[in-house]
Amino acid sequence: MKIGVISSTEVCQPVLYHLASKRASVSLFYAAAPEAAITKQVVSFCNGYHIPIVLETTKEHIYEWIRNDQPDIVFITGYGLLLNVNGLGSLKYGVFNVHFGSLPNYRGPSPVFWQLKNGEKTIDVCIHKLTSKADAGPVVWRKSIANEEHHNYTFINQYLSNVLVEGVDFILNCLPGGKLMEFPQDETKAKYYSRPLLKDVMINWHTMQAAAIFNLCKACNSWNWGAITSYKGAELKILDATISTGQQNKEPGTIISVEKNLVVACLDGSCSINFMNLNGIFFPGRYAGNFGIAVDHRLGG
Structure with a gap:
């Protein structure tokens, strides 16, 4: 044959x-x-x-x-x-x-x-x-x-x-x-899905729960080098995150901590960002503070 x-x-x-x-x-x-x-x-x-x-x-x-x-x-x-x-x-x-x-x-x-x-x-x-x-x-x-x-x-x-x-x-x-x-x-x-557009790979901190952000990061790694958000106008792509369901009183997208990892408030808890890409520079979340990322600033704002 x-x-x-x-x-x-x-x-x-x-x-x-x-x-x-x-x-x-x-x-x-x-x-x-x-x-x-x-x-x-x-x-x-x-x-x-x-x-x-x-x-x-x-x-x-x-x-x-x-x-x-x-x-x-x-x-x-x-x-x-x-x-x-x-x-x-x-x-x-x-x-x-x-x-x-x-x-x-x-x-x-x-x-x-x-x-x-x-x-x-x-x-x-x-x-x-x-x-x-x-x-x-x-x-x-x-x-x-x-x-x-x-x-x-x-x-x-x-x-x-x-x-x-x-x-x-x-x-x-x-x-x-x-x-x-x-x-x-x-x-x-039957349902037909087109190729993902820019809007499909962007994190909306005000509408997406922590699990949805986690899933999007998986879906964007590594072909898009991560799910897209921003920090002080610079493009930030998240390749890996961990979900935490503890309640936060911060606005979604607000940075809670940069001590051991980059922790960000979500609608229903928080995300610990383990690995990211800031304007083409790849680094783990524990070094977020070394790259100028600070507590109480917002992602996507």
Whole structure:
């Protein structure tokens, strides 16, 4: 069986490694990532494991690759464009999209961000058949992992890139015997989330409870280098925080202490800020006072 993988991020590497280690016939169509270093890393990885790789040159290149390579099945993981299903031709086993989110509840290009921001108890990875509507095809495999306190955006993406190997194996084992079951999505429960905008990554101290701030920090670490607030007009990004539910009589956003950590009043208690990024300078909360951050001043004011 000839297997094609389409991607534009390094999340494709675990499944490529797994398939190559089994001596499967696998090739990669890769749309260069914005960071040149990532593209270089993926190319070096493929060359090292003798995996054929084709780099995208135009938006139509992918359809040419399908015609020339003629894979029996294609898996898409981390590819940013919605493909013309008809333009992909008739593959023996079809095209499957890997989605790092619960379907149909978290459709869209950034499901990990929104699941973390919304404080979901579990994070899902689904594999569904590709259709003309984004993330709407019937689901053939899914798995949930617990949303732990130490999880963040980058960790989840790397972790799920390894979990999806299990799903790819499941599909490849089921297909030859016609045993792969399809589960249509419930459109009444469908919700589409767009890529996060500036307003989605900013802390509003007057409306967000401590748990919501904690969740936002997880969702913004490390792709955005933290959830955004400000201090005396300078951008301050929070990468890690701890929740404290003790009642405070301070206005939300007010700095309570800088002695052992940076502690800030919230609507329903306080947040202990463990690690932050002030105008590109990264430092732990215990050094906040050394950077001029003082008690009774406000964040976001």
